[in-house]
Amino acid sequence: MDLTWSADEEAFRAEAAAWLEANLRAWRERHGGRILSGDTAEGFAQHLEWERTLFDAGWAVVSWPEAYGGRAASLWQWLAFEEEYHRLGGPPRVTQNGIFLLAPSIFEFGTPEQQDHVLPRMASGDDRWCQGWSEPNAGSDLASITSKATRIDGGWILDGQKTWTTRGAFCTHLFGLFRSDPESQRHHGLTYLLVPLDLDGITVRGFGRLDGDEGFAEVFFDGAFLPDDALPGGVVLGGEQQGWAVAMATTSSERGLTLRSPGRFCATADRLVGLYRERLAADPEAVDPTLRDRVAQRWMEAEAYRLQTLQTVTRTVAGQPAGAETSLVKIWWSELDIALHETALDLLGPEAELEGAWSKGWQFALSGPIYAGTNEIQRNIAAERVLGLPRK
Amino acid sequence: MHFAFDDDQLAFRDAVRDLLAKECPPEVVRAAWPEGPDEHGARKGDGARADPPRIERVWVALAEMGVLGMAVPQAHGGLGLTEVDWVLLAEETGFAALPHPFVETVCVAGPLLAAAGDPDGLVPGIVAGTATVGVVPLDDLVAWGDRVDRVVLLDQRTSGRHWQARRVEGGLTRGPKPGTPRRIEAALDGARAPLVLQQWKEVGRCGTPDDAALAFDRGALGTAAQLVGLGRRMLDLTVGYVSERRQFGVPVGSQQAVKHHLADAALQLTFAAPAVYRAAWSLATGAPEAARDASMAKAMASDAARLVGRKALQCHGAIGYTVEYDLHLYLKRAEALARAWGSAGWHRNRVATALGI
Structure with a gap:
């Protein structure tokens, strides 16, 4: 050690x-x-x-x-x-949804031609990728996807709707899951497609999140023709009907350390400690005396995430891939993010009601337990795959 | 950067785990509880008990493996291991709810007395398993008071911020006698059998203030490691139970409400354990933040073990709320240890101070 x-x-x-x-x-x-x-x-x-x-x-x-x-x-x-x-x-x-969520799958499943084309343009921001997984009736139950990709000569016809697509209104491309075998059920018969958003028959409509920003979009596919050569190396990632396996490879990145690294929460915790000092210096009488304990607790929780990550990286470097425990990691950072911001708002007192970095951050943090697989789904996964409890 | 234990450390952990699985099953823990009803008539230790000699045999077996001298320098006959080497062993003693003053005697007193030149000549006995030392941090409760040969007080009371370690005599008795120090008959954890220390006499100091401070941090670390072990034990017990127990025609562990309780328990242990291992590294390397890190470990492990205990009990249902079933042995030990060597709140206060707030 x-x-x-x-x-x-x-x-x-x-x-x-x-x-x-x-x-x-x-x-x-x-x-x-x-x-x-x-x-x-x-x-x-x-x-x-x-x-x-x-x-x-x-x-x-x-x-x-x-x-x-x-x-x-x-x-x-x-x-x-x-x-x-x-x-x-x-x-x-x-660019995070491309570089943190799609790129790991491109590295793992992409052909050399796909990698050479997609990755540099993603890294530079020339192409901006959004995630097209969730649908109005496929949220936590992702396998109930109904958006269709119909194979025809020279490409695919896309029909259906994706939603909760983060920054979809500002992106150029979508990586999505489509039902390519009309007879299939659940996680069978899905194909992972790389889709330019400027095709005829695709409509993107941005809409406001809880914090008022146009951070969400819904994406409508009305018989849009996706040519096989829309991207060099093709538009299918990892083989037709293999979409579920390809998609699941990115979910552990999403839950685990790449999307929300500990540095982010440690920095927030340090700012929280700084805020406590400022408030105390400004008016000691106005500071709730129980907040010192809570600030210390939040700092420890962020630090614990950092330490747990050091363990994970040590294992990863030794060639042991992260497993289902990434579900616990996702629960930890998402609940921590809310707790950090709530503690800050309590320190600010009534003035927290005014627009500011902490109140903006709190509104964003509220989404953490919902996106990237709700924390209830993560608890199911952890119970079944970490603890080995019976599925049914 | 490398945050993992090496093969030797894991092998020693496995050996101690195997030994305790064989020599310290629940019936041995239970055998350390007082027989029969307590002074209030309550039946607290009922259930299958091992023969009383088996309690002592565990300690002897640990001595034979070198574990009791793990933190004692080789010059004093011990193994001279660092905190990183022994933290997993302490965790295993928690997992087994070992009914002996392991943290006090082995993690704390052994190295402390050795560093002070072994003033009472107790160190060889500690290593051999024939002498035990009670250590009283911050308060006046002597855990395992029934079976200690010497008591060391660790506190900051009379010298301000500096820690001091004092060897004391007297003030403990081995039974209720009117007018003498009180034996606590009805302790939460019957195996720990704490005594209250009164009317003691200081025999001498023990080491420098730095030695005393390090001793306290080692006690907090060892207790935190035991709490993680206890948490793992309670979670294992519960996972096993809810996978077998059937209601509504299915294992209760297939129900989401039960799964979520146990996922929360696993969550807390997953993030408390690295805090404990990091504290071991900080103490072993003399890192400037060692005291802060020991406090973070104790605060997180205390809260984690308490939460796991509550979830474990809830998921067991009524069977867990009996003295015949084993869960209470671990639940009560965890609750006692959550406050021993400083409660979570006491340690968070130390962390806050270290953060400059």
Whole structure:
């Protein structure tokens, strides 16, 4: 056991921190300090510019091979980068659904031609990918997908509807699950398709999330023709009718460490500790005396996530893939995120009602236990696959 | 960065686990409880009991394996292991609810007395399993008071922020005598049989304030590790029970409400355990945040074990709420240990102070 960073890792961290500090400042200054939510049309453009800056300097996808715009960073270096990114207040990654959710499947199932085309354009933000899995009647019960892909000469005809598509209104491409065998049931007969959103017969309608941002979209497919050669290497990822297996490969990334790394929550916990100090300095009488205990508890919970991740990465580096325990991880960070923000709102007192970073963050945190598989589904998975309880 | 135990550490853990599975099953834990009804007439220890000599045999077996001298330097006849080497062994003693003062004698007193030059000549006996030492952190309750040869007080009371370790004599009796220190007959965990320490006499100090501070952190770490082990035991017991027990024609463990309780229990243990292992590393390497990390470990393990105990009891239903069934042995030990060596709140206070708030 050695819980220190190597000299190489420290050097990588320092280089990342120096670059991020300078370039985040420059990006904010270019916009007069007025950075809008990345889930609005104007804010998305600002954030895309930031993504391009990251890409040009090789920081957009640090763990990817250099050929695709990364720097072949180890998982340890990636963790350090994430810690610095969040410590320095880096903005949410508007390309995250591509780089964190689709890319792992492309690496695992994509043909060399697909990888060469899709990955660099995703990393640079030239192509923006949204996830087309959920449907009005397929949420937690994802296997009840009814959107259809009908095989015809030279391509597919797409019909149906996807929804809760994050940032769909600002994206160029969708990776989705479609029922390609009309006789099939449940998780059989699905195909994972890569779909440009500018095809005739596709309509994207953005709509407001709970926080008011246009972060959601629904995507309608009305007999849209998806040609086989719409993308170099084809539009099917991992083989026809193999969609479920391909999709499940990304869910552990979504639940596990890549989408919501500990650096994000540790940074929030540190800001919470800072907020407590500020409030106490400003007016000791106004601070609820029980909040000190809660702030310490939140800090420990974020730190525990960091430590649990160090265990996971140690195992991953040794070649043991993460298993069903990623379900527990997803429950932990999503509930932690709400608790962190609630504690901050209590520290702020009545003024928390006014729009601010903590109240905005709280509204976003509320979605955590719902997206990426509800926490109830995660508890089922953990009970059955970690503890071995009977399925029925 | 490498957050995992090495093969030697895991092999030693496995050996202790196997030994305790054989020598310290629930009936041995139960045998350490007082026989018959207590002074209020309550029947607290009913159920299958092992022969009383088996209680002592576990301790001897651990001594023979070297476990009782694990934290004692080799110069004093021990194995000289670090906290990282022994934290999993402490966890196993929690899993088994070992009815002996393991944390006090083995994790704390052995290395503390050895560092102080073994003033009472007890260290060889600790290593051999013939001497036991009670350690009283922060309060005046001597856990396992019935079976200790020496008591060490660990506190910050009379010297402000500095810790002190004092060897004391007297103040303990081995039975209720009018006018003498009170024997607690009706303790929550009958095996721990705590005594209240009164009218004691200081025999001498024990080590430097730094030694005493480290001793306290080792006690918090060892207890936190036992709590994780107890949590694992209660969860295992419950998973086994709900997989077998059938109601409405199906195993109760197939019901979502039960699954979610147990997923929550697993969740807390999954995130408390790495905090405990990290604290072991911080103590072993003398990291500047060692005290903070020990406190984080104890706070998280205390809360986790308590929650697991509640979930375990609830998922067992009425069978868990009996003295014949084994769950209460672990549930009560966990509840006692959740407050021993500083409660979760006490330790969160130390973490908050370390965070500068």
